Amino acid sequence: MHRTQRKGGKIYVEGVSLEALADRHGTPLYVYSAGTILDHYRRLRGVLRVLDPLVCYSVKANSNLAILNLLARAGSGFDVVSGGELERVRKAGGKAAKCVFAGVGKTEDEIEAGLRAGVKAFHVESEEELQTIAAVAARKKGRWAPVALRVNPDVAAGGHAKITTGTYANKFGIPFEEVAAIYRRAAGNRYLRLRGIQMHIGSQITQVAPFRAAVRKMVPLVARLRDRYGLDYFDIGGGVGIVYQDALASGRDGWWRTAKAQRFLTLHEYAASLVSLLRDLRMQILLEPGRFLVGNAGVLVTEVLYRKQTGRKHFTVVDAGMNDLIRPTLYEAFHQIEPIGKPRPGAISTDVVGPVCESGDVFGHDRMLSPVERGDRLAVLSAGAYGFAMASNYNTRPRPAEILVTGTRARLVRPRERVADLWRGEKKS
Ligand SMILES: Cc1ncc(COP(=O)(O)O)c(C=O)c1O
Known part of the structure; x- marks a missing residue:
């Protein structure tokens, strides 16, 4: 369920209007729906309940302490990719024992921090890293490190080149053929304990086929390694895609209907295609969703500063920029843009651009928007x-x-930075 809706002409996140939040806190402003995050977490666990999976939220997607705390209280584990993320999770009340520590370039300090904290396992991406983890564990007398290899199954998942991870053109994981050796x-190695095995094939995957192909390829290998080394878990990674087009729901279950209308995988299809393959393994199943839990839960609210017309184009200049939301610039990602107030009649074609001094600072090209005026606010959805x-x-x-909304309550979970914060630690001379 997606709780960002237009009611009486205005956009609300749960029971709070974005206009009220923008008036109170200014713009640009991130607003998140706690209900959407929890709903997506529960639905994902729900469709896979026969597997009783451990969901390890992928912290990189959104690492605000309030969101980590919300998910920790719901029982979530965490997928972290740095010592900093591990510290964040613990600060937020998450348990290290439910953290998997991933990342292609862990430093020795980070490995030591993970060992000290007692992470569930390190997800290892090369043999050299494995040897380094063993060496760090050996330095701590009597310690061993829990590990799982990240397998690169060489399955193309579609989507933007910068977010595919599961083919041999990517830096991630250990090639499938080398894993058993x-x-x-x-x-x-007495400083290592083999705990599990992991894969992750990419992000914003909107079809079931790549997940199924990768899991199907992995299962015989996983079963063999489970029998030989007593592995406890198989982690199938994250990557479930979300709706970016027509993301504004028209009613309670609008988001899920939109996903279906756009022929996206539904959670039921995802579950139906994977459960039969995974159930017979009789292992703990881990998932690492990031975008799926928080993507549709957030909006970026921005104010229209200026409108201008060149000989060729109309531009709407807003006060948020690529420094606030870089996805359109980095991945040519689409985000729906909507006025937060009652839309004016008619529509114009406009490029919605930010104030940053880069031509790539564009939220949307040639968007049909209801006419806006200086001072109007827009929501950049998902x-x-x-x-x-x-x-x-x-x-x-x-x-x-950043604001986290729960029902009619809106909590400021990170104040806007002040300019003076930005040169803290710098030296004039
Ligand atoms: C290893 C791993 N797990 C999980 C994720 C989360 O992906 P998503 O946000 O698409 O679910 C990523 C993202 O790149 C990743 O690299």
């Missing part, structure tokens, strides 16, 4: 994942405030 060598988490201070722009 590395487990064999690792099994003899911005909860890889939005604030990828924000920067480029052009010395303070990052936006």
Whole structure:
């Protein structure tokens, strides 16, 4: 269920109008729906309940402490990719024992921090990393490190080249054909414990076929390694796609209807295609959704600063920029853009652009928008994942405030940065 809706002409996130939030906190502003996050978490676990999976939320998608805390209280584990993310999870009340520590370039300090905290396992992406983990564990007398190999199954998942991860053209994981030999060598190392096996084939995957192809390819290998080394779990990664087009729901279950209308995988199809393959493994199943849990839960609210017309185009200049939400610039990603107030009659074609000094600072090309005026506010929808988490201070722009809405309650979960915050630690001379 998607709780961002137009009611009486205005956009609401749960019971709170975006206009009221923009008046109170200014713009640009990130607003998240706690209900949507929990709903997506529960629905995902629900369709896979025969497997009783451990959902390890992929922290990189949105690492605000309030969101991590919300998910920790719901029982979620976490997929972290740095020592910083591990610290964030623990600060937010998450348990290290439910954290898997991934990432293609862990430093020795990070490995040591993961060992000290007691993570569920390190997800290992090369044999050299495996040896380094063993060496770090050996330095801690009597310690061993829990590990699982990240397998690259060489399955193309479609989508943008910058978010596919599961083919041999990508830096991630260990090639499928080399995995068994590395487990064999690792099994003899007393500083390592072989806990599981993992894969992740990409992000924003909207069809079932690549998931099924990858799991189907993996299952015989996983079963063999389980029998030989007593592996406990199989982690099938994240990557479930969300709706970016027509993301504004018209009613309670609008989002799910939209997914169906756009011929996206539904959760039921995802579950139906995977459960039969996974159930017979009799292993714990882990999932690492990021975007699916938080993407449709967030909006970026921005104010119209200026309108201008060149000989060829109409531009709407807004106060949010690529430093606040880089997905359109980085991946040519589409985000629906809607006025948060009652739309004016008619429509114009316009490029919605930010104030950053880069031609690529564009939220949408040739968008048909209802006519806007200076001071109007727009919502950039489906911005909860890889939005604030990828924000920067480029052009010395303070990052936006973040609000978490639960019903009619709106909580400021990160204040807007101040300009003076941005040079903290710098030296004039
Ligand atoms: C190993 C791993 N797991 C999970 C994710 C989360 O992906 P998504 O947000 O598409 O679910 C990623 C994202 O790139 C990843 O690299």
